[in-house]
Amino acid sequence: MVNRIVTGAHFGLSDWLIQRVTAVVMALYLLVIAGLLLWQRSFGYDTWIDLFSGNIMRTFSLLFLLSVFYHAWIGMRDIVMDYVKPAGIRLLSHVLVILALLLYTIWSAQILWGL
Amino acid sequence: MKFRIYRYNPEADTAPYMQDFDLDLQAGDAMLLDALMLLRQQDDSIGFRKSCREGVCGSDAMNINGRNGLACITPLSSLKQPIEIRPLPGLPVIRDLIVDMAQFFKQYHSIKPYLINNDPPPETERLQSPKDRAELDGLYECILCGCCTTACPSFWWNPDKFVGPSGLLQAYRFLADTRDQATAERLDNLEDPYRLFRCHSIMNCVDVCPKELNPTEAIGKIKDMMVKRVV
Numbered sequence: 443m444v445n446r447i448v449t450g451a452h453f454g455l456s457d458w459l460i461q462r463v464t465a466v467v468m469a470l471y472l473l474v475i476a477g478l479l480l481w482q483r484s485f486g487y488d489t490w491i492d493l494f495s496g497n498i499m500r501t502f503s504l505l506f507l508l509s510v511f512y513h514a515w516i517g518m519r520d521i522v523m524d525y526v527k528p529a530g531i532r533l534l535s536h537v538l539v540i541l542a543l544l545l546y547t548i549w550s551a552q553i554l555w556g557l
Numbered sequence: 558m559k560f561r562i563y564r565y566n567p568e569a570d571t572a573p574y575m576q577d578f579d580l581d582l583q584a585g586d587a588m589l590l591d592a593l594m595l596l597r598q599q600d601d602s603i604g605f606r607k608s609c610r611e612g613v614c615g616s617d618a619m620n621i622n623g624r625n626g627l628a629c630i631t632p633l634s635s636l637k638q639p640i641e642i643r644p645l646p647g648l649p650v651i652r653d654l655i656v657d658m659a660q661f662f663k664q665y666h667s668i669k670p671y672l673i674n675n676d677p678p679p680e681t682e683r684l685q686s687p688k689d690r691a692e693l694d695g696l697y698e699c700i701l702c703g704c705c706t707t708a709c710p711s712f713w714w715n716p717d718k719f720v721g722p723s724g725l726l727q728a729y730r731f732l733a734d735t736r737d738q739a740t741a742e743r744l745d746n747l748e749d750p751y752r753l754f755r756c757h758s759i760m761n762c763v764d765v766c767p768k769e770l771n772p773t774e775a776i777g778k779i780k781d782m783m784v785k786r787v788v
Contacts, residue, residue, distance in 0.1 A: 447717045452745065454754035455783045520757070523750065524714040 461516045464509035471506035500554045507550045511543040558582050559639035560596065562603065565650050573650070577639070584634040590617055592633055593642075604653035612767060615702030618645055619654050625704035625765040645707040647716060661703050664720045668728040668746065673739035689735040696730035696775060698768050699723060705762035705772055711755040718751035722762035722772035725753065729775035732782060744783055753779065 482489055493499055518539045526532045558580045565573035578596050590610055597603050605628070606616040612630035620643040621631055633640075648656040674683065706712050706721035720728065728747060731737050747753040753776070762772040 449718050449749050449751050450746075451749050451751075453748070454750040455748055455780070455787065457750070458754055458780065459784065520755075524711070524755075 457516050457519075461513055464513040467509040468506060468513065471502065471509075474502070494554065503554055504551060508547065511547055515539060515543055558584070558592065558633065560592070561639045561641045562596070562653070563643040564603075564653055566602070566604075566652055567650075575641070582633075584632070587633050588629055589621060589631040589633055589636065589640070589642075590629040592640075593617075593628055602653075604651075604655045606655055613700060615700035618702040618704045618707075618767075620644065620646055625708045627702060627704070627767045630767060645703055647707045647709075647713040648703070656703075656707075658703060660716045661706055661721070661723070662701075664706075664716075664724040665701065665727060667752075668720060668724050668731075669739070669743070670727050670731065672731065672734065672737055673742075674736055675738060683736045685735055692733045692735070693730060695770055696726060696733060699726055699730070699770055700768060702767065704765045704767055705770075708761040708765045709756075710759060710761070711757060715751055715755055719755035720747070720752050722756070722776070725756070725779065726770060726772040726775045729779050732779060740782075741786075744779075744786065747779060748783060 478493065479485060494503070519536060522532055522535045522539070526535055560578040560580065561575045562578060563573060564570070564576045578599065580592055580595055580599075582592060582595060588610075590607055593603070593605055593607075597605075605619065607629065608614040608616040610617075610629045612627050615627065617628040618625060619628055621628065622636055622641050625645060628642075642654065644650050644654045644656045648658065648660065651657050701723060703723065705726075706723045709719075709722055711719050712721045725747075728743060732740055732743055737743075756773070756776050758773055758776075760773050763770075763774075766772070
């Protein structure tokens with residue numbers, strides 16, 4: 443195969459947009475959690491369990507974690523694109539990052555609904 | 558005045574080195590280029606480019622005390638001594654302060670930096686309203702000196718794939734031109750994880766531009782146009 447510089451993948455806009463949207467979701471979640479922490483005087487195990495036993499909080503937390511993982515995917519992919527030059531190793535790195543993040547997603551759901 | 562200048566002659570030197578120079582000169586109104594010209598009288602082997610000596614041609618872009626700029630419009634009085642002068646970072650050095658700009662211009666050419674309009678040319682100019690013309694302010698002034706692009710880490714890592722701030726500013730200059738008819742093709746050409754989306758708004762480009770232009774803002778406007786086209 444000829445070794446030419448190839449560009450023109452015609453994607454990137456949706457990733458860029460998603461990175462911004464997920465950042466907003468993360469910021470909102472952190473504000474809510476910070477608000478709850480400040481609002482609750484004593485924050486023991488009971489209040490913690492109470493807070494996360496409702497489906498709304500669990501769903502919001504999962505949404506937050508999904509945002510973290512998707513945001514991390516785009517960030518990690520950008521780092522790999524910058525620093526890993528051989529295409530084969532780059533693809534392998536992408537696959538490993540995706541698999542790890544999928545694993546974290548399943549793990550997060552187990553933790554949130556296992557409390 | 559004390560100077561430390563990057564020296565490298567690939568035909569004679571095995572590695573680049575920094576050479577110290579002393580110049581009997583009061584800063585006054587003099588610019589860095591004036592000092593370089595005087596230094597070249599001391600040592601005529603110092604290689605650097607210059608032409609218009611008034612910030613219009615963009616030939617004498619170099620890294621001055623760690624910051625890219627044009628020697629001809631950088632007042633000596635604004636610089637801390639010893640004044641350390643290096644070639645623009647991220648490009649191959651031909652000799653001393655002279656770099657090979659081929660990669661930079663290749664990216665510039667890749668955005669088709671000319672008006673694309675398939676209508677038959679009118680008898681006179683293609684007129685614009687003053688409001689439409691004002692859209693080009695802050696874009697057409699780019700002199701292609703390369704200060705911004707060579708200050709951009711994204712360009713350092715991917716000079717062969719990332720267009721760079723200067724090229725993207727020029728790309729927006731034609732996207733913003735009401736006389737241009739190739740908007741869709743231009744956006745297609747840029748929509749790529751490398752060509753446009755390597756920009757992470759580091760804003761070194763805005764920091765160093767000797768013409769005080771804002772490539773980051775232009776890149777943001779290109780992204781806005783792309784969003785508008787899909788939502």
